[in-house]
Amino acid sequence: MKKACEKWKEPLREAALTGITAKDLEEHQRGCAECAAELDEVRARAARLDTLLPLMMQGAEPPADFRARVLAAADAAGRGKRGRPRRVWTLAGASAAVVVVLIFAVTLQRRTARRIPGDELAAAQKLAEWRAPSDGLLATPGREMLRTMPRLGQGYLNVPVKRDEEE
Amino acid sequence: MARAGACNPETGFGERVAENQRRVFQIAYGVLRNSADAEEVAQEAFLRAYQKFDSLRDAEKFRAWVNRIVFRLALNRQRGYRRRLARDTAWQTTETTAMVDGAKDAERRLTLERLQREVGRLPEKFRSVLQLSLVEEMDAGDVGVVLGIPEGTVRSRLHTARKLLLDVMK
Numbered sequence: 001m002k003k004a005c006e007k008w009k010e011p012l013r014e015a016a017l018t019g020i021t022a023k024d025l026e027e028h029q030r031g032c033a034e035c036a037a038e039l040d041e042v043r044a045r046a047a048r049l050d051t052l053l054p055l056m057m058q059g060a061e062p063p064a065d066f067r068a069r070v071l072a073a074a075d076a077a078g079r080g081k082r083g084r085p086r087r088v089w090t091l092a093g094a095s096a097a098v099v100v101v102l103i104f105a106v107t108l109q110r111r112t113a114r115r116i117p118g119d120e121l122a123a124a125q126k127l128a129e130w131r132a133p134s135d136g137l138l139a140t141p142g143r144e145m146l147r148t149m150p151r152l153g154q155g156y157l158n159v160p161v162k163r164d165e166e167e
Numbered sequence: 168m169a170r171a172g173a174c175n176p177e178t179g180f181g182e183r184v185a186e187n188q189r190r191v192f193q194i195a196y197g198v199l200r201n202s203a204d205a206e207e208v209a210q211e212a213f214l215r216a217y218q219k220f221d222s223l224r225d226a227e228k229f230r231a232w233v234n235r236i237v238f239r240l241a242l243n244r245q246r247g248y249r250r251r252l253a254r255d256t257a258w259q260t261t262e263t264t265a266m267v268d269g270a271k272d273a274e275r276r277l278t279l280e281r282l283q284r285e286v287g288r289l290p291e292k293f294r295s296v297l298q299l300s301l302v303e304e305m306d307a308g309d310v311g312v313v314l315g316i317p318e319g320t321v322r323s324r325l326h327t328a329r330k331l332l333l334d335v336m337k
Contacts, residue, residue: 016333017330017333018326045333045337046333046336049329049335052275052278052279052282053297054301055279056282056301057196057302057303060193060196060197060202060205061189062189062191062206066209067181067184069210070213071181071184073210073214074180074214077214077217
């Protein structure tokens with residue numbers, strides 16, 4: 001193919017594959033024997049491709065007993081499936097029983113909690129407010145002394161000095 | 168008797184298998200290029216359909232569902248092979264002789280082998296469309312349903328795939 005004809009390469013392939021030749025390509029072909037020959041060659045290639053592609057599927061047939069084999073396998077799978085419902089129902093029953101017991105227990109617990117007698121409540125409150133007798137020992141004079149720390153140069157005992165007597 | 172058969176799920180299922188087995192097998196074969204593997208995958212697809220048969224009683228629904236499932240199963244298996252690499256060459260060369268049984272021409276056989284290799288090398292989106300389009304009883308609409316793409320996209324990808332393969336025919 002001439003260098004000037006390079007731009008016709010793609011339209012030539014399109015024409016070969018679709019069977020439709022664009023008008024400008026048709027006009028060009030009339031004056032260019034090389035492109036006309038190229039189109040024929042690409043068309044032949046496309047035809048060969050379309051002949052060979054279906055051959056890729058030749059021989060792709062399921063075996064004669066395929067259906068029987070599938071049905072046998074389905075039957076075996078179905079038998080396994082049919083055995084399952086009993087197990088499923090047993091599990092469902094057990095789960096339902098557990099749920100019922102749990103609901104009963106929770107309800108019972110709530111009811112018991114609501115019925116606390118008044119005297120028990122008063123006793124509980126009294127217990128909460130109870131203080132140990134040793135709490136009173138903490139309020140000693142020494143506590144007050146400990147709370148006030150002497151500053152630098154000061155003593156714990158503050159004895160007033162009588163300056164007049166000294167003089 | 169006939170009524171009892173119609174009520175039996177296995178009987179209805181058997182009819183569906185008979186209607187779809189050839190196409191389902193070919194979809195698997197188109198991807199795997201191996202009869203034994205295609206058979207296993209096709210059987211697996213039908214077994215899955217059997218488990219869901221209550222919701223797939225409608226013939227059209229069954230057809231679309233089983234097409235999609237077998238294609239996915241075949242792709243999964245092929246990816247497994249590719250990962251192991253051992254089967255990679257088998258994918259391209261297995262059963263070539265059987266496929267060109269009618270074509271005695273050695274040159275044609277070589278071209279077919281080369282073509283199969285090139286199809287395997289196509290980008291996946293073009294390869295998938297081409298493989299499914301080669302299955303008998305599959306039109307652009309069916310291919311689109313399997314791949315989840317519009318019919319127009321199927322046609323355009325098929326055109327591109329053919330264009331890419333045109334150079335192999337030199």
